[in-house]
Amino acid sequence: MANAIEARGLRKRFGTTTALDGLDLIVRAGEVHAFLGPNGAGKTTTIRVLLGLLRKDGGDVSLLGGDPWRDATELHRRLAYVPGDVTLWPTLTGGEIIDLLARLRGDGHDLKRRQELIERFDLDPSKKARAYSKGNRQKVALIAALASDADLLVLDEPTSGLDPLMESAFRDCVSAERANGRTVLLSSHILAEAEALADRVTIIRAGRTVETGTLDELRHLSRTTIDAELNGPLSLGDLPGVHDAVLDAGRLRCEVDAADLNEVLRRLTAVGVRTLTVRPPTLEELFLRHYAKQTAEAGAAS
Amino acid sequence: MIPGGNGWTGSPPRGDTEGRPPVRRGGLGGIAAPEGLSELTRLALRRDRIMLPAWLYVVIIGVAANAYTFSRLYKTASSRAALVASGRSNPALLFLYGRLNGDSVGALTAWRYGVWGALFAVLMSIFLVIRHTRGEEEAGRLELIGAARVGRQAPLASAIAVAVVANVVLTVVLCGILPLLGLPAAGSAALALAIGTCGLAFAGVSAVAAQLSSGARAARGIAFVVLGVAFMARAIGDSAGASGPSWLTWVLPLGWTETLRPFASERWWVLALPLAVFTAGTWLAFELSARRDQGAGLLPDRPGRPQATAMLRGPVSLAWRLQWGSLAAWAAGYALLFAVCGAAAQGIGSLAGTSSALEKEFARIGGTSAIVDAYLGSLMLLAALLAAAFGVSAVLRLRTEETAGRADPVLTGAVGRVRWGLSHLCAAFAGVVVLMVVAGVATGLGYGIRTGGSGHQVASLLGIGLAQVPAALVVVSIAVLAFGLLPDACVAVGWTALGLAVALNIFGAALQLSHWVLDISPFTHSPRLPGGTVPAAPLIWLCAVAVLLAVTGLSGLRRRDIG
Numbered sequence: 001m002a003n004a005i006e007a008r009g010l011r012k013r014f015g016t017t018t019a020l021d022g023l024d025l026i027v028r029a030g031e032v033h034a035f036l037g038p039n040g041a042g043k044t045t046t047i048r049v050l051l052g053l054l055r056k057d058g059g060d061v062s063l064l065g066g067d068p069w070r071d072a073t074e075l076h077r078r079l080a081y082v083p084g085d086v087t088l089w090p091t092l093t094g095g096e097i098i099d100l101l102a103r104l105r106g107d108g109h110d111l112k113r114r115q116e117l118i119e120r121f122d123l124d125p126s127k128k129a130r131a132y133s134k135g136n137r138q139k140v141a142l143i144a145a146l147a148s149d150a151d152l153l154v155l156d157e158p159t160s161g162l163d164p165l166m167e168s169a170f171r172d173c174v175s176a177e178r179a180n181g182r183t184v185l186l187s188s189h190i191l192a193e194a195e196a197l198a199d200r201v202t203i204i205r206a207g208r209t210v211e212t213g214t215l216d217e218l219r220h221l222s223r224t225t226i227d228a229e230l231n232g233p234l235s236l237g238d239l240p241g242v243h244d245a246v247l248d249a250g251r252l253r254c255e256v257d258a259a260d261l262n263e264v265l266r267r268l269t270a271v272g273v274r275t276l277t278v279r280p281p282t283l284e285e286l287f288l289r290h291y292a293k294q295t296a297e298a299g300a301a302s
Numbered sequence: 303m304i305p306g307g308n309g310w311t312g313s314p315p316r317g318d319t320e321g322r323p324p325v326r327r328g329g330l331g332g333i334a335a336p337e338g339l340s341e342l343t344r345l346a347l348r349r350d351r352i353m354l355p356a357w358l359y360v361v362i363i364g365v366a367a368n369a370y371t372f373s374r375l376y377k378t379a380s381s382r383a384a385l386v387a388s389g390r391s392n393p394a395l396l397f398l399y400g401r402l403n404g405d406s407v408g409a410l411t412a413w414r415y416g417v418w419g420a421l422f423a424v425l426m427s428i429f430l431v432i433r434h435t436r437g438e439e440e441a442g443r444l445e446l447i448g449a450a451r452v453g454r455q456a457p458l459a460s461a462i463a464v465a466v467v468a469n470v471v472l473t474v475v476l477c478g479i480l481p482l483l484g485l486p487a488a489g490s491a492a493l494a495l496a497i498g499t500c501g502l503a504f505a506g507v508s509a510v511a512a513q514l515s516s517g518a519r520a521a522r523g524i525a526f527v528v529l530g531v532a533f534m535a536r537a538i539g540d541s542a543g544a545s546g547p548s549w550l551t552w553v554l555p556l557g558w559t560e561t562l563r564p565f566a567s568e569r570w571w572v573l574a575l576p577l578a579v580f581t582a583g584t585w586l587a588f589e590l591s592a593r594r595d596q597g598a599g600l601l602p603d604r605p606g607r608p609q610a611t612a613m614l615r616g617p618v619s620l621a622w623r624l625q626w627g628s629l630a631a632w633a634a635g636y637a638l639l640f641a642v643c644g645a646a647a648q649g650i651g652s653l654a655g656t657s658s659a660l661e662k663e664f665a666r667i668g669g670t671s672a673i674v675d676a677y678l679g680s681l682m683l684l685a686a687l688l689a690a691a692f693g694v695s696a697v698l699r700l701r702t703e704e705t706a707g708r709a710d711p712v713l714t715g716a717v718g719r720v721r722w723g724l725s726h727l728c729a730a731f732a733g734v735v736v737l738m739v740v741a742g743v744a745t746g747l748g749y750g751i752r753t754g755g756s757g758h759q760v761a762s763l764l765g766i767g768l769a770q771v772p773a774a775l776v777v778v779s780i781a782v783l784a785f786g787l788l789p790d791a792c793v794a795v796g797w798t799a800l801g802l803a804v805a806l807n808i809f810g811a812a813l814q815l816s817h818w819v820l821d822i823s824p825f826t827h828s829p830r831l832p833g834g835t836v837p838a839a840p841l842i843w844l845c846a847v848a849v850l851l852a853v854t855g856l857s858g859l860r861r862r863d864i865g
Binding site: 048051052053054055072073074076077079081083085086087088089090091092093095096097098099100101103104105106124125126127128130131141 | 440516517607610614615616617620623624706707708710711712713714715716717718861862863864865
């Protein structure tokens with residue numbers, strides 16, 4: 001089985017609002033896949049369709065080789081899910097909920113691993129869920145998911161309530177899971193998280209996939225930032241691939257599309273370079289660019 | 303407590319030019335009203351715009367309609383004489399309704415509906431105050447409000463303000479309606495005030511309860527326990543006789559509706575007692591609330607098990623874990639209430655023989671000439687309607703779980719939707735059966751102990767009780783149907799179905815509705831005659847309808863979106 005998740009042209013409407021408008025998402029078995037998008041882009045809706053909680057209105061979707069709606073119960077034995085907004089039964093303790101979730105999945109569960117994770121995430125399992133903070137509720141769901149033997153982990157913004165220390169514990173755990181051959185779908189808007197963890201990335205906006213690929217592939221599509229101190233004057237105005245160029249007292253700052261990078265470097269060396277910094281774009285920049293582009297298009301259309 | 307034009311209402315005053323925060327003055331005795339009080343009160347009233355009028359309507363119409371019927375049935379002093387004698391001497395009636403002060407129609411009305419009217423006002427106050435204080439706090443919504451420009455005490459103050467508004471409206475409307483029914487104005491005012499101030503007293507009690515526990519359910523539980531103790535204290539004080547501890551009637555709020563003596567040379571000063579409880583409770587609640595953290599209770603949350611027992615292993619045991627506490631509380635209440643009502647049955651027989659009008663009334667409700675049997679039959683009808691209410695609330699727990707997001711962790715486990723739906727449905731169905739068994743056995747024991755022959759009575763009433771189960775299950779299944787097909791409306795549909803059954807079976811006959819209309823209610827088809835043979839056909843039909851509705855609801859659940 002090559003792909004753990006395959007969704008093509010996924011559509012979902014709620015009344016008059018279109019939540020998913022032809023979304024594509026391919027997650028290969030054994031990879032950590034980051035699922036990125038701004039708030040309201042349709043990440044959670046997609047995940048709920050994948051979990052068989054929502055019925056798709058159109059498109060094709062398969063999960064672990066099955067139909068997530070029809071085969072929900074069987075498929076759920078092989079996946080573990082951490083919702084973005086974890087709500088728990090207020091009168092049950094965290095420990096009870098961890099065990100209950102494992103049993104609901106039909107898991108013979110590993111007590112040693114459970115204990116390790118509880119210590120690692122520093123959770124008091126004898127507290128009633130009512131007394132837990134958002135972060136602690138999230139830890140309960142995370143521990144239950146990580147302690148399971150599921151093939152696929154579906155994590156919806158799993159670190160939004162965790163402190164930096166716990167976040168790094170989480171990253172270690174996810175890396176370890178990948179090494180164990182598990183597939184992870186990680187929805188997030190924290191780009192550093194995706195950058196640190198993900199093999200591949202899918203970026204969505206307004207219910208549609210805007211881009212998908214490895215981080216390298218995505219960077220390929222995007223601009224490189226150049227900072228340079230020059231020995232002489234330089235003109236880049238005729239190159240369509242150069243953006244936001246500022247030349248001030250021999251100091252150049254600009255962003256360059258991959259297609260024009262060669263030409264820019266050639267001209268820079270021609271005038272002479274004293275210092276030069278060339279940076280690949282961070283995911284933040286990628287993300288902002290998609291955001292800005294869409295907003296600009298929307299603005300132009302209206 | 304409802305101040306007018308003293309800074310509690312209207313737009314907030316601006317700070318002065320030096321940017322100092324505005325100082326607000328208002329409230330009583332120069333105590334500053336907390337910032338944001340009027341906004342929060344308006345928010346609470348808006349959120350309760352359906353529920354609060356519905357409560358007021360039920361309490362007001364309940365008291366007024368019953369007072370009207372009573373005054374019609376007992377017009378002359380001679381028709382009242384026997385009832386008065388019975389009301390003064392029958393311990394079961396004293397236990398249920400309280401002391402009878404005087405022999406006028408007004409006094410009889412106050413006797414029959416004073417304590418019970420107050421009981422409903424109390425329930426209204428408990429629900430209102432806890433919903434707007436601890437309920438909001440537990441749901442986390444008070445954090446959002448607490449971070450805004452809102453005083454620490456404003457949420458509590460606004461909840462109390464809403465309860466005050468509700469009880470004042472209740473009192474004023476009753477004050478206006480009762481004289482129109484021909485009752486003396488002074489006595490009417492006393493009865494209305496007795497009911498309204500009792501509601502206020504429990505607003506104070508609930509405000510304290512809301513500070514003690516960190517969960518809304520537990521806070522309501524504390525208030526209900528106080529209410530139960532208050533009811534039992536006055537019931538024992540009233541029925542104990544001259545040599546017994548009759549002072550118990552004076553100890554707690556519900557008894558004060560009797561010691562005020564409406565329509566029988568009123569003791570107005572008694573009104574000071576519930577008002578004092580309200581004031582003290584409110585003061586204590588503010589003091590406690592000022593000393594505790596947001597979200598915390600004063601009673602410590604005990605740590606629980608760090609690991610689940612082997613019992614907690616699937617959706618059914620989870621549903622059981624979530625529901626058994628309330629079922630146990632219901633069953634305990636049932637045992638007490640129906641034992642007492644069963645014990646009262648013998649007295650009802652001797653009472654009803656004294657008034658042909660009442661006899662006719664009873665015969666109409668029960669459909670038989672045997673008054674005691676009719677009484678026991680209506681008791682079982684009451685038990686079945688209440689059990690259906692438990693069943694509906696147990697089924698609607700599914701919707702609560704779904705909207706709170708707690709259905710997701712179950713359904714993303716290897717649990718099918720039908721199994722999840724059935725888990726709570728089983729709790730609802732089993733709860734209805736348990737409650738009817740408790741009602742039948744308790745009534746039989748209560749009645750049997752007074753008449754002798756407990757064994758026979760228990761068997762007979764248990765049979766009648768169980769014969770009501772299919773009808774109750776039909777109502778519960780309507781809630782299941784709505785949950786599957788119309789999830790957004792299922793709470794309204796479930797309770798409306800129950801309300802319709804209550805209206806048709808409790809008031810329908812008296813309103814002389816046609817049989818076609820009465821037949822809509824499943825309870826119309828349940829046999830209710832103790833000792834009679836139970837025809838199987840209607841029970842089988844009712845069961846079939848219940849199963850059909852539930853199956854349709856569950857198959858709707860399989861097809862729809864969750865959340």
